[in-house]
Amino acid sequence: xxxxxxxxxxxxxxxxxxxxxxxxxxxxxxxxxxxxxxxxxxxxxxxxxxxxxxxxxxxxxxxxxxxxxxxxxxxxxxxxxxxxxxxxxxxxxxxxxxxxxxxxxxxxxxxxxxxxxxxxxxxxxxxxxxxxxxxxxxxxxxxxxxxxxxxxxxxxxxxxxxxxxxxxxxxxxxxxxxxxxxxxxxxxxxxxxxxxxxxxxxxxxxxxxxxxxxxxxxxxxxxxxxxxxxxxxxxxxxxxxxxxxxxxxxxxxxxxxxxxxxxxxxxxxxxxxxxxxxxxxxxxxxxxxxxxxxxxxxx
Amino acid sequence: xxxxxxxxxxxxxxxxxxxxxxxxxxxxxxxxxxxxxxxxxxxxxxxxxxxxxxxxxxxxxxxxxxxxxxxxxxxxxxxxxxxxxxxxxxxxxxxxxxxxxxxxxxxxxxxxxxxxxxxxxxxxxxxxxxxxxxxxxxxxxxxxxxxxxxxxxxxxxxxxxxxxxxxxxxxxxxxxxxxxxxxxxxxxxxxxxxxxxxxxxxxxxxxxxxxxxxxxxxxxxxxxxxxxxxxxxxxxxxxxxxxxxxx
Numbered sequence: 001x002x003x004x005x006x007x008x009x010x011x012x013x014x015x016x017x018x019x020x021x022x023x024x025x026x027x028x029x030x031x032x033x034x035x036x037x038x039x040x041x042x043x044x045x046x047x048x049x050x051x052x053x054x055x056x057x058x059x060x061x062x063x064x065x066x067x068x069x070x071x072x073x074x075x076x077x078x079x080x081x082x083x084x085x086x087x088x089x090x091x092x093x094x095x096x097x098x099x100x101x102x103x104x105x106x107x108x109x110x111x112x113x114x115x116x117x118x119x120x121x122x123x124x125x126x127x128x129x130x131x132x133x134x135x136x137x138x139x140x141x142x143x144x145x146x147x148x149x150x151x152x153x154x155x156x157x158x159x160x161x162x163x164x165x166x167x168x169x170x171x172x173x174x175x176x177x178x179x180x181x182x183x184x185x186x187x188x189x190x191x192x193x194x195x196x197x198x199x200x201x202x203x204x205x206x207x208x209x210x211x212x213x214x215x216x217x218x219x220x221x222x223x224x225x226x227x228x229x230x231x232x233x234x235x236x237x238x239x240x241x242x243x244x245x246x247x248x249x250x251x252x253x254x255x256x257x258x259x260x261x262x263x264x265x266x267x268x269x270x271x272x273x274x275x276x277x278x279x280x281x282x283x284x285x286x287x288x289x290x291x292x293x294x295x296x297x298x299x
Numbered sequence: 300x301x302x303x304x305x306x307x308x309x310x311x312x313x314x315x316x317x318x319x320x321x322x323x324x325x326x327x328x329x330x331x332x333x334x335x336x337x338x339x340x341x342x343x344x345x346x347x348x349x350x351x352x353x354x355x356x357x358x359x360x361x362x363x364x365x366x367x368x369x370x371x372x373x374x375x376x377x378x379x380x381x382x383x384x385x386x387x388x389x390x391x392x393x394x395x396x397x398x399x400x401x402x403x404x405x406x407x408x409x410x411x412x413x414x415x416x417x418x419x420x421x422x423x424x425x426x427x428x429x430x431x432x433x434x435x436x437x438x439x440x441x442x443x444x445x446x447x448x449x450x451x452x453x454x455x456x457x458x459x460x461x462x463x464x465x466x467x468x469x470x471x472x473x474x475x476x477x478x479x480x481x482x483x484x485x486x487x488x489x490x491x492x493x494x495x496x497x498x499x500x501x502x503x504x505x506x507x508x509x510x511x512x513x514x515x516x517x518x519x520x521x522x523x524x525x526x527x528x529x530x531x532x533x534x535x536x537x538x539x540x541x542x543x544x545x546x
Contacts, residue, residue, distance in 0.1 A: 002426045019411055205407050208367065209468065210397035211424045213390075298389075299369055 009215060013222025023191075023198070024227055030191045031231025031284060034184035035277050039239040041180065042276070043269050045173045050264045052169065056133045056162050057088070061140060062153040063126045069148045071124075077146060078126050084142070086135035091127045095120050134163035184280075189288045196220060196292045207299040216297060220289045228285025232277040240270065310381025317378060318342035319476060319507050320366060325375035327361050335361040337531040338375070343509065345475075348502040350518050351511045352542055353528035359511045362528070363480050366509075367401065368392050380475055397425050400469030400477040400506075404484035406461040408453040408468075414440065415449040418467045425472055439467045443497060459490030466497055470506075477501060479510045483517065491517060515542040 017024045063081070065074055074092070082090050093101075099120045103111030128143075130136055136159040143152045196203075206216045244266050251263070300308075313321075320343040327336040336358045343349050353359050364370040365377050368384045377384040380398055387395060408417050415436055422432045440446050443463040453461055462482060469477055479498065483491035495517055502508040512518060518525055518541060525540030526533055535543050 004429060005423065005426050008423055201407070202409060205409060206420075206424070207393075208396065208401050208407070209421045209424055210393045210395075210472075212393045215393075215424060 005215070009218035010222060012219035013226065016219055016223045017226060020199070023194075024223075027191045027227045027285075028231045028234070030187050031184075031228055031281055032234040034180065034187060035232050035281060036235035036238060038177070038180050038184070038280070039235050039273055039277055040242075041173075041176055042273055043239060043243055043264075045169070046264050046269055046272075048169055049166075051261055052162060052165055054262045056166075057129065059130055059133050059136070059155070059158055059162065061128045061130070061136065061143065063128060063143055063149055064122075064151040064153070065124055066148050066150045067122050069124075073148055074124060074126075077148060081126060081128055081143070084139060086130055086132055086139050087128055088131040089129040091129075093125055093127065095123045098123050098125070130159075132163075133159040134166070181280075185284065185288075189292070193288075193292045196289065196296070200296050203293065203296045204299050207297065213297050217290065217293045220293045221286060224285035224289025225282050226285070228281035228283070228288075229278065230281075231285070232281025236270070236274060236277055239273070240266065243269065313378060313381035314345060319345045319347075319380055320509070321376075321378040322362075322365075322372075323376045323378075325365065325372045325377055327358075327365060327370060328373045334373075334531050336365070336372075339531075339533060341526065341533060341536075343507060346502070346505050346507055348499070348508045348521075348523045349510070350521075350523055350525045350540075351509065351528065352513070352518060352525060354513075356530070357528040358531040359528055360480065361531075363401075363478055363509075363511060366476075366478060367399065368395060393424075397472055398475045400466075400472070400474035402462065402465045402469050402477070402479040402482045404481035406453075406458075406465045406485075408461060408464055410453050412453070413449070414445060414451050414453065414456070414464050417453060417464055418471050421468045421471050427472075435471055436467075439471045442470070442500075443467045444493075457490070458485050459487070459493060462486060462490070462494055463497070466494070466501075470501060474506065476507045476509065479508065479512075481511055481513065483512065483514050488516075495521065518542040 063077075065077075071094075078090055078092055081087055095118055099118045102120065103115075107114075128139070130139065136154060137156070140152050140154055143149055203216055247263055247266065320341070322339050322341040325336055325339045326334050328334045339358075339362070351359050351362065361370065365372055365384070366379055368379075368387055371385060379395075382395055409420060412420070418436045418439060419432050422435060427435070437446060437449065440449055443466050445460060445463050445467065448456065448460065453464060456464065462485075466482075477498070482494055482498070486494065491514060498508050498510065499521070522539045522541075525535070525537050525543070527535040527540075527543035
């Protein structure tokens with residue numbers, strides 16, 4: 001393949017977009033609409049996941065020890081707990097630290113008066129934070145099997161609810177993504193197909209004159225890729241503006257939400273969304289044009 | 300001798316023995332089950348000028364499609380320029396077609412491009428260097444009498460002029476064979492004769508010309524070889540024949 005031929009087919013790809021501007025616009029609009037929905041859904045989904053994750057991070061299991069367990073033994077058990085895959089963090093609180101934190105809240109600054117001994121003696125504990133709440137019951141079973149462990153405090157309802165929500169989000173998002181992609185591919189391949197079928201005659205002429213499949217296909221495929229890129233870039237710009245605006249509006253208008261809900265920053269969303277949308281746009285444009293031209297090549 | 304040279308020699312021998320176009324007991328049946336061509340045997344020599352005549356449904360268009368390898372024969376063998384078309388692979392078809400110029404009744408030009416671009420397109424496909432394209436295209440446009448119209452869009456041209464562009468496109472790569480499917484079907488008598496004169500000149504330069512036509516007047520006047528077809532079979536083949544009526 002000579003460089004002149006490559007340049008010529010490349011130039012034809014660009015020229016075709018302007019020559020068939022109505023078809024190009026219809027294809028760009030279809031891709032843009034589909035990827036807009038996809039991007040919007042992705043942004044919402046990531047925020048949901050982020051909120052569930054923050055809630056999960058707060059879920060902990062508290063481990064209390066049998067009376068007489070030495071500090072060294074507790075630390076040894078603490079190391080073992082830390083080594084578990086389902087554990088993200090452990091915080092040790094001794095009985096003295098617990099009393100020092102609890103006492104002033106309930107009895108004021110003079111909380112030690114009337115209590116010659118620490119009333120919380122024996123409450124040395126590890127607060128164990130989980131990396132995955134769905135693994136809580138496995139961790140609890142293991143903790144309860146340790147002879148030095150007296151009691152394990154945990155909330156089964158919270159863990160189950162959170163892992164249930166997580167699972168639901170995963171299923172719903174998978175379902176919506178599959179439906180969105182299927183609808184997108186159907187709509188886009190129809191648009192591309194109509195656009196190329198109109199130019200079937202042009203393909204036939206090329207084939208009669210002796211053009212190779214590559215020579216015929218290359219401009220169409222390049223055209224499909226460019227349309228896909230533009231179709232992906234437009235919704236990215238729109239989503240960027242909408243998301244930024246919504247984020248600012250929510251954080252300024254509803255300041256109390258800031259401590260409750262943690263929104264994902266626009267940069268974080270777009271680090272994934274830009275390559276994903278562009279890849280989808282290019283992929284859809286490429287596959288759509290490649291497969292449709294293929295149908296007309298057997299002349 | 301390389302394999303390529305051997306194959307070329309074999310093809311040349313084939314052409315010497317059986318002609319540049321050779322159909323051996325060819326039948327083409329479509330999905331309807333009715334044969335469009337039925338046991339056709341035909342040989343056309345290098346440099347011949349041949350008319351193929353016959354009414355609609357006689358099998359003329361199917362014959363052209365077989366020669367272009369747009370269709371494959373259901374049985375029998377089709378040889379064009381020594382190539383056995385049944386054995387020609389899909390990826391080899393473009394190169395094969397570059398040695399066949401083809402002209403249609405409806406011109407089939409790229410209407411979004413000008414005259415120059417339509418002709419240059421055929422040269423770009425065979426990867427002719429740009430400097431040669433700049434030399435060859437004006438030359439062939441001058442041959443068909445369109446030197447002054449190279450910038451015109453095809454839609455601005457008359458039917459006769461459009462057919463000349465199609466002819467220029469078919470000839471610019473110096474094909475061995477020119478297939479013309481009803482080339483005068485959309486033209487008035489004056490333009491029809493001008494096109495036929497061009498085809499005769501092309502033939503005089505050594506190109507084998509096969510013209511499928513309904514034009515009785517032209518066939519009778521030109522006194523060339525006439526192959527008449529009816530219902531998928533050859534009913535007559537005369538060296539200097541005239542139009543054969545269907546009775």
